[in-house]
Amino acid sequence: MGAAGFMKTFTMRAAAAAVLAAVAAGLGGCAVVKAADRGYLAEPIMERQDHFSKQTLAQKFFSSREGSIGGASGIGGGCGCAK
Amino acid sequence: MRVCEVTGGNRVGRRAAIVLLPAAVFAAVSPLVAGDGEMGFTNYYFTDSGANKVVTTSFNLARKLLEQTTLLLDIELDHVTVPPITAVTGASRPQRDKSQPFEKSRGQVILGMEQGIGQNLTVAASFYRSQEVDYISTSAVGTVSLDMFRKNTTLTLRGQYNADKVGKILESGDVYNQNKFVYTGAVDLTQVLSPTTVMDLAYDVVRLKGLLSDPYLQVGVIDDAGGSVLVDELHPGTRTRHAGTARLSQYIPGIRASLIGSYRYYWDTWYVKSHTAELKLNKYITKDLVFGVDYRYYTQTGSWFYQPAYAGTGYTESLYRTVDYKLTPFSSNNFGLSLSFMLRGLGAPGSDFEFLENSSIELTYFRYFNTLDFSADIVQFAVKFSI
Numbered sequence: 001m002g003a004a005g006f007m008k009t010f011t012m013r014a015a016a017a018a019v020l021a022a023v024a025a026g027l028g029g030c031a032v033v034k035a036a037d038r039g040y041l042a043e044p045i046m047e048r049q050d051h052f053s054k055q056t057l058a059q060k061f062f063s064s065r066e067g068s069i070g071g072a073s074g075i076g077g078g079c080g081c082a083k
Numbered sequence: 084m085r086v087c088e089v090t091g092g093n094r095v096g097r098r099a100a101i102v103l104l105p106a107a108v109f110a111a112v113s114p115l116v117a118g119d120g121e122m123g124f125t126n127y128y129f130t131d132s133g134a135n136k137v138v139t140t141s142f143n144l145a146r147k148l149l150e151q152t153t154l155l156l157d158i159e160l161d162h163v164t165v166p167p168i169t170a171v172t173g174a175s176r177p178q179r180d181k182s183q184p185f186e187k188s189r190g191q192v193i194l195g196m197e198q199g200i201g202q203n204l205t206v207a208a209s210f211y212r213s214q215e216v217d218y219i220s221t222s223a224v225g226t227v228s229l230d231m232f233r234k235n236t237t238l239t240l241r242g243q244y245n246a247d248k249v250g251k252i253l254e255s256g257d258v259y260n261q262n263k264f265v266y267t268g269a270v271d272l273t274q275v276l277s278p279t280t281v282m283d284l285a286y287d288v289v290r291l292k293g294l295l296s297d298p299y300l301q302v303g304v305i306d307d308a309g310g311s312v313l314v315d316e317l318h319p320g321t322r323t324r325h326a327g328t329a330r331l332s333q334y335i336p337g338i339r340a341s342l343i344g345s346y347r348y349y350w351d352t353w354y355v356k357s358h359t360a361e362l363k364l365n366k367y368i369t370k371d372l373v374f375g376v377d378y379r380y381y382t383q384t385g386s387w388f389y390q391p392a393y394a395g396t397g398y399t400e401s402l403y404r405t406v407d408y409k410l411t412p413f414s415s416n417n418f419g420l421s422l423s424f425m426l427r428g429l430g431a432p433g434s435d436f437e438f439l440e441n442s443s444i445e446l447t448y449f450r451y452f453n454t455l456d457f458s459a460d461i462v463q464f465a466v467k468f469s470i
Contacts, residue, residue, distance in 0.1 A: 032233050037278045040334040044425065044443065045341040045365035045373055046281070047332070058449070061129065061461060062417075065451070067383050067409035068326065068349035068357040069289070 120146040120153075122468040131459035134166040151199030155209060159191040163215075177217075177252035177299060189215035195224070203230040217250035217258055217298075222265075235275040243267040251298035263293035279334040283345075289324040302404040305394040314399050316406065318388075324351040340366040349383075355410065357383035363419075371428050375447075377419035386410040408455055415453035422446050442468045 041048070063069040127139040141159040148154050165185045177185060195209030204227070211222035228239040245265035250258040269287040276282055296318035303311050330345035347359040363377040388403035389410045398404050423445040430439030445465045452458035 032235050033275045033278050035234065038275065040279050040336065041275065041281055041332075043334060043341070044423070045367065045375075046334055047341070047343060047363075047365070048281075058461075061449075061451070061459075062381075065409070065453075065457070065459070066357070066381060066415065067355045067386070068351070068359075069324065 120144065123465065124467075125463065125465040127464075128462045129459065132457055136164040138162045145197075153197040155193065155195035155197060155207070157191070157193040159213075161189040161191075161215075163187050163189065187216050189213060189218075203234070204228070217252050219248040219250070219260075221246050237271075237273040239269075239271040239273075241267070241269040241271070243269075247293075249294045249298060259298075261294040261298070263291065263295065265292075266290045279336065281332050283328070283330040283332075285326075285328040285330075287324070287326045291322045291324070292320060295320065295322055296405070297407060300406050302393060302398070302406050304398040304404065305392070306399060307396045312399055314404070317401070317403050318405060319353065319403060322351055322353055325349065338366065340364060353386040353388070353410070355383055355386050357381065371425040373421075373423040373425070375419070375421035375423070377417075377421070379417040379419075380414070381417070382414040383412060385412040408457075411455070413454045415451060417449055417451045419447060419449045421448070438468060442466075 040046070059069075121144070123141075123143045125139075125141045127137070127141075129135075129137040129139075139159060139161045141157065143157040144155070146154045146156075163186065167182050167184060191211070191213035193209055193211045195207055197205060197207040199205050207224075207226040207228075209224040209226075211220070211224065213220045222243060222245040224241065224243045226239060226241045228237060230237050243265070245263075245267075247263040247265065248260040249263050250260045252258050267287065267289045269285065271283065271285040274282045274284075296316040298315070300316045301313045302316055304314055305311055326347060326349040328345060328347040330343065332341060332343045334341050341364070343361075343363045343365075345359075345361045347357075349355070349357040349359070359379065359381045361377070361379040363375060365373055365375045368374050386405065389405055393402075393404050395402075423443050426439040426442040426444065430436045430442070432440070443466075445463075445467070447461075447463040447465075449461040449463075450458070451461065
């Protein structure tokens with residue numbers, strides 16, 4: 001990788017880190033919702049992830065049929081699907 | 084390694100085993116998890132316009148061993164059927180016995196441990212292994228999760244290392260293996276915005292090295308003499324993928340429904356870029372019955388080395404070539420419907436069926452189609468117990 005390529009990569013990573021830091025800092029200023037007021041968020045229809053998300057099988061299908069994967073956590077490897 | 088041909092009676096036996104074995108494990112383990120834990124049992128059927136079929140059965144368990152220690156176990160079995168080869172380049176399957184359907188089974192086990200440290204920190208480690216006749220994957224995953232601002236914010240970091248063996252079944256029946264290594268880093272941020280709204284932001288980076296092409300796919304190349312020759316696909320030996328996702332989940336108390344929207348942007352060093360947008364509505368029909376409707380749109384560019392046709396002797400030697408449609412530009416649409424029945428009405432506190440209080444049964448149907456004339460139907464049946 002040349003100097004220009006290194007600088008481009010470094011700049012992109014620094015920008016990403018800055019955005020994350022800004023988001024994290026900004027979140028500290030969000031209104032705090034008390035645990036007792038989070039009943040709606042715990043409803044099953046909000047689909048908060050449990051230990052084994054039902055998204056896994058859908059993600060497995062999409063990752064075997066489309067050229068891009070990632071952006072959502074999951075276990076990879078052999079997919080056992082008819083690629 | 085030799086290939087086990089699956090024929091006649093034992094084909095039926097294997098299919099039955101795929102469905103029944105996890106069910107037997109499920110039944111056997113049930114009495115052991117009377118306490119804090121979650122169990123799930125899922126069946127998944129897939130068919131597509133290319134006559135490929137996949138049947139998957141999975142069983143998973145999260146069992147609390149100590150106050151802050153949880154054991155995680157996931158077992159998954161697949162049975163895959165790929166039709167006979169009818170085109171020159173064929174499907175992703177061995178050329179051997181190409182007039183017959185190719186069938187194979189796959190097993191997967193994930194074993195992990197999750198440990199809470201204090202009130203706000205959780206660490207987890209998992210070991211993953213999957214095996215099929217022409218693919219073996221071994222993986223280790225580590226996760227650290229930190230709750231902040233009175234648990235209104237959760238930051239999760241994840242690292243994963245995969246060491247895979249990509250096999251090719253030869254005409255002789257032997258399997259020729261090549262290595263693929265995958266390094267994954269991910270950061271996820273969840274933020275409660277209000278009593279009815281929660282936001283998720285995620286970023287993944289994945290570095291791949293080794294055999295990144297499909298060992299079965301072949302490319303037709305027009306050589307300098309004007310003839311056509313078939314050569315194996317050749318992809319670069321490294322690839323770095325990036326993906327960022329934002330998701331907003333909104334509960335709507337007035338109609339007892341949730342609306343979940345997400346957007347994902349992906350880019351990689353093969354110049355594939357993609358956009359994914361998804362919107363889902365879940366609505367209580369009755370106190371315990373939920374109807375869901377889902378739409379997903381996806382579009383991607385092609386890789387820098389994809390061409391509709393390859394001409395020149397260089398492409399029979401060291402120049403990259405592909406017939407993998409996942410590296411071509413296309414768009415897709417996916418429609419989903421789901422029906423979930425919560426069993427909490429059957430599990431009154433203090434009764435023998437109290438374990439049903441947080442349990443559910445779910446039936447899901449997806450219809451997928453893309454601009455390459457490919458379509459698929461997916462049916463998923465899941466039973467989940469939280470006991």
